[in-house]
Amino acid sequence: MSVLVSRSDMGEFRKRPRWLALVVVLCFLVLTVRVFYMQAINSDEYRALARENIIRRVTLATTRGVVRDKLGRVLAANRPSYNVYCVPSKLDMKDVWPRLVGYMLMSPLDRDKIQKRIMDLRNDPGPRKDWQILVKEDISRDLVATLATHAAELPGIDVVPTPVRYYPHHELGAHVLGYMAEVDSDALVRLRALGYMEGDRRGSAGVERGWESYLRGTRGWEKVVVDSRSRRHIDPESQTLIDDPKRLDPIPGRDLRLTIDLDIQKAISSAMKGQLAGSTVVVEVRTGRVLGMISKPSYDPNDLSGGNGVASLRAAYRRINSDPLQPSLDKTMSGAYPPGSTIKPFSAIAALREHLIDVKKQVDCRGFYQFGKRMFKCTHVHGPVDLNQAIVRSCNVYFYQLGEAVGLDRLAKVGLDFGFGQKTGLGTNVESPGRMPTRGWYSQHYKGQFRVGFTLNAAIGQGATTVTALQLALSYAALANGGTLYEPQLVHAVETADGTIVQDLSPRVRRRVNVRPEDLTFIAKALWGVVNDDRGTAYKERLADVDAAGKTGTAQVSHQSIGAGDETRIWYFNRDHAWFAAYAPTSSPEIAVIVLIEHGGAGGRHAAPVAFQVMRAYNRLKAERAAKKSAAPASSEPEPPPTRGDP
Amino acid sequence: MTVHADDAGFRARDRFDWPLFISAALIAVIGIVNLYSATSIATNARAELYLNQVYWLVAGGILAVIVASIDYRHIERFAYVLYIVGVVLLVLVLILARDIKGAARWIPIGSFSFQPSEFMKLFLTIALAKYLHDDPKNEGRALRDLAVPALLTLLPVMLVLRQPDLGTALILTLIFVSIAALTRIKWKSLLTLGITGLIATPLIWNYVLKDYQRMRITSFLNPEADIRGAGWHAHHARIAIGNGGLFGQGYMKGTQNQYKFIPENHTDFPFPVFAEDWGFVGSLVLFGLYAFLILWAIRIASQAKNRFGAVLAVGVGAMLFWHSFFNLGMVVGILPVVGVTLPLFSYGGSSVVTILIGLGLLMNVSMRRYSFAAADGRLARL
Structure with a gap:
């Protein structure tokens, strides 16, 4: 820098470059320290961030x-x-x-x-x-x-x-x-x-x-x-x-x-073709496995499960939710209905269990039963009927008196024993427990005195009593199998994608109902009569090739006037529910079939044919499959196929 | 060593400034190599950009040779003319320029366009050099003695801010400040200046800066607040640098660059690309080269034979320094994000050519440090 010393006009700049150089050196020092910090001391952290940037899960x-x-x-x-x-x-x-x-x-x-x-x-x-x-x-x-x-x-x-x-x-x-x-x-x-x-x-x-x-x-x-x-x-x-x-x-x-059988489903569906709304449940009597379960009206789950766009999804929901026949309600288990006369076998068991009636004793049915100030009606004037005939012909008067003798709580107890009033535990849809009213229940839900009239109604499956089709199916299975109440089973096995069974689910007994075999035999005979006795309520609808026993039910609907609505609609919604509860074959029952036709009218006329059709289909399928089974091994294997003792 | 002013041009060639040439050439070569990495991303079709840069380096190099070979006393004579040309071009920009990324900075000529504000840095330097050359004040300067240089600076600064181009305005201002620092200013004047600055800052913040410029500064002060917005660039640039580690990820292997997390990686952010590929070792080499080049410019200034040459060298040195310091400071996160190029590293014709002409001027001053004012020079050397 000595260069500038002697130059007069450069004097002003003499000492400055040193300072400028110092500033430059300091600034670059700062940069170096900072970069050292980033690249040497803290680089792991930055490296992790860089990795996060490019690696994505x-x-x-x-x-x-x-x-x-x-x-x-x-x-x-x-x-x-x-x-x-x-x-x-x-x-x-x-x-x-x-x-x-x-x-x-x-x-x-x-x-x-x-x-x-x-x-x-x-x-x-x-x-x-x-x-x-x-x-x-x-x-x-x-x-x-x-x-x-x-x-x-x-x-x-x-x-x-x-x-x-x-x-x-x-x-x-x-x-x-x-x-x-x-x-x-x-x-x-x-x-x-x-x-x-x-x-x-x-x-x-x-x-x-x-x-x-x-x-x-x-x-x-x-x-x-x-x-x-x-x-x-x-x-x-x-x-x-x-x-x-x-x-x-x-x-x-x-x-x-x-456990569902697609062919049974199809059979139910075709048997119910003429019906607007209702449900059918088919269970295996000795396992509680559900073979068929249909609720009407139905919906297409493909419409709700997406893939067709939001607009079509919304339309499907709107359609389903605005339908007065409630397609979204599962009428096999989510909806509970008064059972009507299908409850009568259980009322009878309540009386038989406690020896409260003499089965031979006849009651004279004059078409109504006067109790206090109220008249309790019957469907017909049956004349003198014993218990068997009262079930076969569905006499209400007999059961009013039976109910009066048994009392509400004993009726409820048997109902509860057979699984009413509790969820079955199928675990698929929201399940209604139904209701088996007791005196306690009435005292909680009704003001004023308990009336014996409640008991009379309960004995014929009216009043506050409600059941689901699934409950009814399992209870009739119990009637048919000697008193074993099963848990309903819908899934047979859990498998991997290649078909290996991970979990094989076996039937589960819920309880053995406390009921005497001779009482069950008595009931079975009566139920056989409903279908096969020429005065039975389902006799006219029976099919010659179907061996079945069952009980009809016609459940009254609490009448409602729907304002100034559509006449047809009011008529329809005030019609009774039609029930038919059955099992087949009678000698060694295999399936129980419950049919509910919502607002269908009389049980015998409207519900029973559906059940008989389903049973016929079941028999046909069974025969077809047995034939196929015996044919297939016969061609490939020399040994004779195992034949079951066919009478 | 006897030297005659008349054969200055002749002798000058003997004084070719090799350190200046070599350090600048190294930076330029590394810059090209780095630009190749920055633009040759697998899925990106910008690979030919580095060739453009080579053409500009060649063109700028030729201009630099021409500039270096004209005795800078001839340049001195045309100083104000050049300044006026620059100002006129800046006015033209405002009238003609195409709008690119929210700021009008380019003048289109045929198929390409150039950025007069870049050249203005040199014209301003030359004009300030001329003024201070003609106005020696050995006994110290009052503020009013710097009024004319300040006005000479203010005019292009205002024009550039209109574009708006905060980065160039800043560089122009800092060139002036650096040159002023070369002069002997009175203490009282310095104090006045400081106070004025304190008062001016909030006014500039409120009335001069545009929204996006303010946002850049706030995002610098609080970078976590807006990682997706204005702070995003800076954030990922810093990750790239840190990701380089001590020895780097390897050439063209830096993931931040290859997977496009460094935005503007060829213009404003070439250093993160370099630092990620080459690590701390690479950064150190590059810093060394820049520091050397700038210090060498100061040395050239201190050895210049007249005031014009000294101021010229300091001006060019200041341009190199502020460009590199602001760009590097910005990317390492110690300065706010201001769009300032990294000399010879950033892609861009106007920038490269300007820097090379500046280096030509430095060479000019350096080569003629013994040429004229012979008597005094000889005495000094003895």
């Missing part, structure tokens, strides 16, 4: 278990639903877009709507224009094929398959199977801990709901390399950046084999 979808019937026929499965997406920033609006519109045969209204959205997003300064937007959900297979063929001319368009639940039999047995519904945000708060995520669907009714934890499976995950725009990189060099563990395989949901 994507969840791997699992597949929901398939539901099959008793014989392995698919009742609920999964199908791919193909959705069309586009990326607004990558879409050529002049060339590609009109072509897509053409292939998809989009209506001008839809086209304009989506086009507007695309254009809005394209003008959006943020990253949203790089995100996929939905063009159309669940396109047809033909369109999938068309778009796949022309994929090369359609950059920016993606067809993405997503699994959707599929019910191949649509409305048939919808209430048993249930449907899927998207998890709403309220429920999600609870369900997040179980691994549910936004947009997940889960079983919302039926087996789908009750066996959700088996069916849903467990999601897996996989680490992928993404860039700042969330685009995936799959080149080998990118893959080397992924640290261990790289992947967790998803576990597919368990398959279920139901």
Whole structure:
């Protein structure tokens, strides 16, 4: 710097460069210290952040278990639903877009709507224009094929398959199977801990709901390399950046084999074809396994389970919820109805158990029973009837007197023993416990004195008594099997996707009802008479080839006038419920069949034919299957097939 | 060593400033190599950008040679003319420029466009050098003695702010401050200046800065508040630097860069790309080169043969320094995000050409440190 010393005009600048140099050195020192801190001391932290940026865990979808019937026929499965997406920033609006519109045969209204959205997003300064937007959900297979063929001319368009639940039999047995519904945000708060995520669907009714934890499976995950725009990189060099563990395989949901028999379901459905609303339950008498369960009217669970777009989903819900016949109500277990005369065998057992009546003693039925100031009506003037005839011909007068002798609480006790008034525990749909009223119940729910009239009504299954078809099925099974009350069983086995049985579920006895065999024999005889005695209430509807016993029921509906409504509608809703509770065959009962026709009228005339049809179908199926079974091994194996002793 | 003023040009070639050339060339070469990494991302079709940069380096290099070979006393003569040309161009920008990313900075010429505000940095330096050359004040300066240089600076600063281009306005101001620091200012004047600055800051904040500029500063002061918005760039740039570690991820292996987490990685953020690829070792080398180049410019200033040359060298040195310090300071997170390029590293023709012409000026001053005012020079050397 000595250079400047002697230069007069440079004197002003003499000492300055040193200071400038010092500032420069200091500034670079600061930078160096800072970079040292970032790259040497704290680099692990930054490295972790950099890794977080590019390594993303994507969840791997699992597949929901398939539901099959008793014989392995698919009742609920999964199908791919193909959705069309586009990326607004990558879409050529002049060339590609009109072509897509053409292939998809989009209506001008839809086209304009989506086009507007695309254009809005394209003008959006943020990253949203790089995100996929939905063009159309669940396109047809033909369109999938068309778009796949022309994929090369359609950059920016993606067809993405997503699994959707599929019910191949649509409305048939919808209430048993249930449907899927998207998890709403309220429920999600609870369900997040179980691994549910936004947009997940889960079983919302039926087996789908009750066996959700088996069916849903467990999601897996996989680490992928993404860039700042969330685009995936799959080149080998990118893959080397992924640290261990790289992947967790998803576990597919368990398959279920139901006790339901699809053919029985079809038989019930065709037998109930003429009926507007009601339900039928078929259970195996000696296992409690449910073979058939139909509630009418039904709905198509495919409409509710998504995949067809939000609009069609909303329409389906609206349709179901506005129907006065309540398709969403499972009338086999969620709806409880007065049992009417189908309760009479249990009233009889209450009397027999306590030796309160003489079975031979006759009561003269004059069509009504005067009790205090009230008249209790009968269906006919039966004349003198004993207990057997009172059941066969369904005489109310006999049972009024029987009820009076037995008392409400004893009636209730037998009812409870046979499973009424409690949930059966099937665990699929919300179950009604029904009601077996006691004196205690009346004192809680009615003001004033307890009246014996309540007891009289209870003895014939009217008044406050209500049951579900499922309860009735199990109780009649108990009547038929010697007094064993089973838990209803709907799932036969839990299987893996390849068919290996994980869990074989065996029938479970709920309790052995305290009832004498001779009393059951007496009841059985009476129930046989209902169908086979020429004065029996179901005699006219019996089928010659069906060997059955049962009890009709006609449950009065509390009359309501629905304002100034539709006349037909008022007439319909004031009609009685028709019941028929039966089992077959009589000698060695195998199935119990309960039919409820809502507002169907008389039980014998309207409900019994359905039950007989179902029984006939059951017999036919049994014979067919036995024939097939004996034919198949005979051709392949020389040894004679095991033949059951056929009388 | 006898030297005649007349054969200055001739002799000058003997005084070719190798350290200046080598340090600048190293930075430029590393810059190209780094630009290749920044732009050759697998899925990105910008790979040819580095070639453009090479063309500009060549073009700028030729201009630098021309600038270096003209005796800077000739440049001195045209100082104010150049300044006026620069100002006129800035006015033209406001009239003609195309709107790019919310700021109009370019003048289109045929198929490409240039940024007059870049060249203004040199024109301002030259004009300030000329003024101070003609106005020696050995006994110290009062504020009014700096009024004209301040006005000379204020005019382009205001024009640049209109574009708006906060970064260039800042650099222009800092060039002036640096040159003023070279002069001997009275203590009283300094005090007055400080107080004025304190008063002016809130006024500038409220009335001069645009919203996005204010946001950048606030996001610097509180970076966590807005990681997705204005702070996003800075945040990911810092992660890239830290991700480099001691020895780097390897050339073209930096994940922050390769997976596009460094925005503007070829213009404003080339250093994070470099630091991620080469680590602390690389950063140290680069800092060393920049520091050396700038200190060398100061050395050239201190050895200059007249006031014009000294101020010129300090001005160019200041331009290099403030550019690199602000860019690096911004990316390492000790300064707010201001769009300032990293000399010879950032992609961009106007920037590269301006820096190279500036280096040409430095070379000019350096080569002629023994050329004229011979008598005094000789005495000094003895």
